[in-house]
Amino acid sequence: MSSEKWENNEEIKIFREYLRIPTVHPDVDYTACVEFLKRQASSLNLPVEVVYPAVQTKPVVIIKWEGSQPELSSIVLNSHTDVVPVFREKWTHEPFSADIDEEGRIFARGTQDMKSVGTQYLGAIRLLKASGFKPKRNLYVTFVPDEETGGHLGMAEFVKTDYYKKMNAGFSLDEGATSESDVHHLFYAERLRWGLKLKVSGTSGHGSLLLPNTAGVKLNYLVNKLTEFRTSQVENLARDSSLSKGDVTTVNLTQLSGGVQSNVVPPLFEAVFDIRIAITVNVVAFEKQIRDWCEEAGGGIEIDFFQKEPYIGPTKLDNSNPYWLAVKAAIDELGLKVHPIVCPGATDSRFIREKGTPAIGFSPIINTTMRIHDHDEFLQADVYLNGIDVYKKIIRNLAEV
Structure with missing residues (x-):
């Protein structure tokens, strides 16, 4: 299959543009990333704000889609904008060029962890808006810094702000993990x-x-x-x-x-x-x-x-959690195989859960070689696009809880 098919896809273009912004540690400059996200919000005709909960070099970007019943608790769609360092000599493609090969594999740092999720949220919202859907609950798409260094200058501080309190978060969706089989990993707790x-x-x-x-x-x-x-x-x-x-x-x-x-x-x-x-x-x-x-x-x-870190209780995956029921209904309707597990590492969800808000980690990346934090990190273009459709259904269900 020619790579030209993927290169001309608008969603793939957006994803690759995001990947080319080197928000890489140890000295991350988020300036270009913030401007990119502002343009994405504008293309969706949605308001965007930038807050600095810790220091002026660590921005949190929030895109809001207001619901018809904004007094209800909101849905937070979170992702982090930073990526881990690379050893360029170990890569067969430039790690921030977002090269796409004949098989449709996009090579770049952040393809799996986790820039894909951030732009997939936006792609799903684009489809929902085009269909005329109006959410009942407010949806906040949050892009936070410094998750890869512990989140202490990102989400950990953001959840302490008045801005976050006013968001009235009822549920959060965040990153999951790459699966090398057809079974999705779903995180409901963290060590x-x-x-x-x-x-x-x-x-x-x-x-x-x-x-x-x-x-x-x-x-x-x-x-x-x-x-x-x-x-x-x-x-x-x-x-x-x-x-x-x-x-x-x-x-x-x-x-x-x-x-x-x-x-x-x-x-x-x-x-x-x-x-x-x-x-x-x-x-x-x-x-x-x-x-x-x-x-x-x-x-x-x-x-x-x-x-x-203190003990933080897991998110309940039972009938007492209406948000889980909404996610599960979407999973069942899409015919996805899902295995709920405790996250072996750490994500920003732990700061959300610590505030008493249920959170689930989920990335629609299956049948893909695990390359998180590894050389030649990549994501298949069709897997990426399918993830947008998956999020479209999950986000719609969550917005209607």
Whole structure:
């Protein structure tokens, strides 16, 4: 199939224009992105506002489609505008050129995570407006910055603003994940993100001696304990096919520092662990276990939980949640296969849920090789266009709840 067919498609043109704006970390300039989104709002004849909840370099763009009953709680269609860094030498296409090959694959950073979702929302709204549809509830299409660095200068601050409060959010839709099969992944909860730094002190001296209570011996004990726990989670995942990655707790040693040279036993080692805690875990008992291990190792260990997200309850997927029923009705009508799971990573939905608003993560990307944060990230043009039709049905149902 010739790529010309896709290059002349108006929705594909819009998507590729968005992809060519390099909103890439570490130093993101959102200026061109904001102007692009303002033009998109204008093309839809919808009002747009830009707010800066944290700093003037971190804009949140909000496009509003007013409903016939604006006093009702609103629907938030969220996506993030930033993307992770690239290693250009590992790409077969320029990562911000949005090249499209003969198979209709569009190559660019952000195709899967998650610029596709943002412009698919807009494409779906374009179709709904063209059909004469008028939403009952207000619809807000929000484009937030810095999700890829934790969201702390984006959605985390935005939900604290008076602007967000006035939006009266009743439900939020956000990113899901790429599926390599025909089954869509739907996120209804997220694991807790904890960051742990251990500063392990011990006896220092000559490298030729068997000194007592060295930092290395203590650190070895702790690494072994945390690795044993990690292994238990790997075994749980392998033993129970009903579990997904988000149903277990991950522990990974990500940074290690200390020492000056090979023949000096150092007085201090520092180790950093990335921990993602399953929502079924008793976090009080889990933290106590880590502290107990530090005592068993010999003490003299400073424990710093430099990141410690609170428990946030999952979004209910039952008859008590009318928004879920609306999404499910759309899914059923479209004949989609969907597997609800706990998100193994983290998205901006956690900040929405923390405010008591139900949120679901969903991306209509199936039968696609997972390339999120990877080299040669791509999305098939027909998969992208089909996603617009999927969102058209979901958004219509949500607006009518």
